[in-house]
Amino acid sequence: MKGWHGRLLNIDLTTGRSWPEALSADLLQNYLGGRGLGVRLLRDFYQLDPFDPEMPLVFAVGPLCGTAAPTAARLSVVSRSPLTGTIYDCSAGGRFAWRLKAAGFDALKIVGRSSAPVALGITPQGGEFLPADQLWGRRITETVQALETKGSVAAIGPAGENRVLYANIMMGEGNSVGRGGLGAVMGAKNLKALVVDGQLKTSIVDQQRFTEARQDVIRLFKASPVIYGDLGIANYGTPALVDLMAQRRMAPTENFRKTVFADADQYSGPAIRKAFQPKNHGCYGCPIQCKKSLQDGTPLPEYETVNHFGALNGINDLRSIVNSNNLCNQLGMDTISAAASISAWGEARGRFPRAEEIGALLQEIAARQGDGDQLAEGAKRLTQKLGKPQLSMSVKGLELPAYDPRGAYGMALAYATSNRGGCHLRAYPISHEILRKPVATDRFDFAGKARIVKIAEDCNASIDSLVACKFSFFGASLEEYAELLSAATGVEYSPQALKTIGERIYLTERYYNQQLGFSCQDDLLPERFFTEAGSSGDGIEVPPIDRSRFEAELQKYYRIRGLDSQGRFIQADFLEQQP
């Protein structure tokens, strides 16, 4: 087998055992790796409570990881989210994924609960259980420093230990498994960290074909203004989007009461460059290097983070935002959900926190102390407790990121249909509605968006299973990645075949969610977006979303997906028919 190793490492934290297991070529070819493989491995477990010791936490790389395929040194972590209750996957870069592949495994499947804090050492020989009592309670950098001599580290911080429902798993280089609270699942297992090491190579079937496909990808990156343009993410990181979202009047502000923040230029890409003269870094082997950091290596915030610790809370202090980002990274928390929960709390009590109050709040959240204990539950549970559920700007309990749906109707639909809740990355309509890639669509029109969202969901499910970075697809397409995959594995894949695999993965996730009690009632946006206008101006009208048009497009989506009018599966035996 080329591309894959065909091996999974099982780890039982309860018994302290680890053992390898063969993964069949059939399984890997049908689910690829990453998200797809993880979702498939959860088939017999998805109905367990996220904090049930037997709920697996799967770390899965893809067939392109370990090769020179651009942006493919990534993995997906898959389990059930304690925040949303849905099946959940989250992708991350860094070096960890590449090291895991070099250790000879396509996936780790971790079950059980250790009786005491533990860290796992993963090498080609298997798993080693390392006492972690001394690490428990420590922040991310301290934890990484304590373990990094053994390899690449993925760890939780205090937030994960205390089961903050949006706790992250942090990679040693600052990348995060950053949404949905999988860090809390890891904390519930008493698993503080994993450290992986290995030197095994991922072999490729056809090196010449692979090299040519890689050259095609790089050429397309160069032709993409979003990637390598003067104003693109390689130069400014994702905060390059701050100015654009402000101009398009769709930057969520003050818990989505407004869509323009007058001081957004204080934390824009150029403002960050001027203030910090950041250096470039990025995931292992990535040619884009979109991450920006201080000269000492401290990661600088992404677009979502600057907006949510900025506009969403009415804060214009760049250093406060950078500090909030750093604190979340150190405590092991999702910046989007943390900032959105604080924002909802601010609106509920009639005052958004001042910049100087945020740091203490974040520490309280991670420690589940004071107001932080409620905030640690996420915006949905928090606002329900406060008797103001309408103030939770979330879908399926996942707080919305920094693209106001009143400014992009495909995004509105995609938030609703996302299997993991309010996420922009499942279908990523911002790509065509705002960034004009691969072609532009009318952001204020629902026409055609149902099928576009469906196709993009399928594509992205396969991309998350390769595992490649979505940013690659501002330039390249599945055409070039299918070529890379075929060259690497010797199995012929076409873009159409990858979309079919993506569709299988997407429907499997939706089926799991349906069995867990999710219905069309959960494919909904917060009421605010249908009743309140955004911030119109500069010739751009941002009206409330037309509910009837939204619902009609949602019905179209269900029909295109082969679901009934309630968004349910028509075939009761759907799962049995899948490989």
Next chain:
Amino acid sequence: MIRQIEKYADKLYADGSALPGRTALLAQDDCLLTWGAEELFSLGRAIIERLNVVSLVLAQPALPFMELLLQRVAEAETQLVPLDTETRTFLHDIPLVRKSDFSHADPQHLVELLGQRKGILVEGVGILATGSVTVEQAYINYSSVYHAVYVKTLFDLLCAAPPSETELQLLQPLWAQLEQPIASRVADLYQGELAEKSQILAAMQQAGLRTVELKLVDSFFGNLSCGQGDQLYISQTGASLDDLAGCIDLVPNDNSSTAGITASSELIAHRAILAETGAATILHGHPKFSVILSLLCDETACGITDCWKDCAKVRYLGPVPVVAGEVGAGGIAKKVPPVIAQQGIAVVYGHGVFAIGQQDYRQPLEAMIALENWCREEYLRRLKLRCPQMNLQETL
């Protein structure tokens, strides 16, 4: 979606790339929509329903390039490798299917190929192209394949086997087109310094539309910019040159805002050209005969194989310089600025033309028209030299 289909059907006919009566567009929303030649519907339906796409164009090219191409390539050949760099970058190779390799009743072979590539060439049908997001995308992919076939076919007539009398006859409609030079219709465009924002935007829209009307570009590809003090107006990436309203970004030269991240991928080149030359305006397009002639090179032993990006020499089309360079962050921004001031115009190998103006768009558009007309004449001159036994004038 019906509006989209009608819009792009009109464009296919207006740009002269598709044969009326032999063209169909199909699009899927929650139901299938069809437009055009009914005899293509069943084939189109059988294809689109098996693909995870939004749209499909099936069209016979208006000029008989398919026939020529199929006659000229070996029977065993299964793909066309585009010579023009734009198509090669975005579409790679283009599968070529013979009649004997598929049936209309079961076009699974075509489905599989369209599952791999954005556009394919099919004997007896023409060009098939898909879009996974919009109808426009299928139109763009169709146009790209058409451009590639056009360039490849005409280049081969000059550089591969000389054309037969039959081939020359087949291309009679093209020779008739070339007999009429492109009219220098610029006198009604904005004249003089462009100072006000509204004036700049209007002038850019006017120039973009005229470039398309004069068929200096296939479909609507190209971009244009206008410098104003310490900032630059530039068309957005993927914007239609004939529909620029709302699709022009204002980009400060000091990068104090990144809102122009949606600007054309050639922003880097535009900035470099303006900085080097002090020009006020730039127009960029892909006129076909300028592209075809830019591929001609007398050097056969220089050792460079990827001429389009690696050739360091400046060659000339008449007095106009030709340089190599990749799109976007590739070499265009380095290679074009040093040479464009010579004549106010420069050609990028296998790609297209950049032209500059000191005040408005009259100058660059005139220069582009003049170059394309020169290239058309030069093409015919060279063709006549290749086949002295044939009288092209009689063919016309």
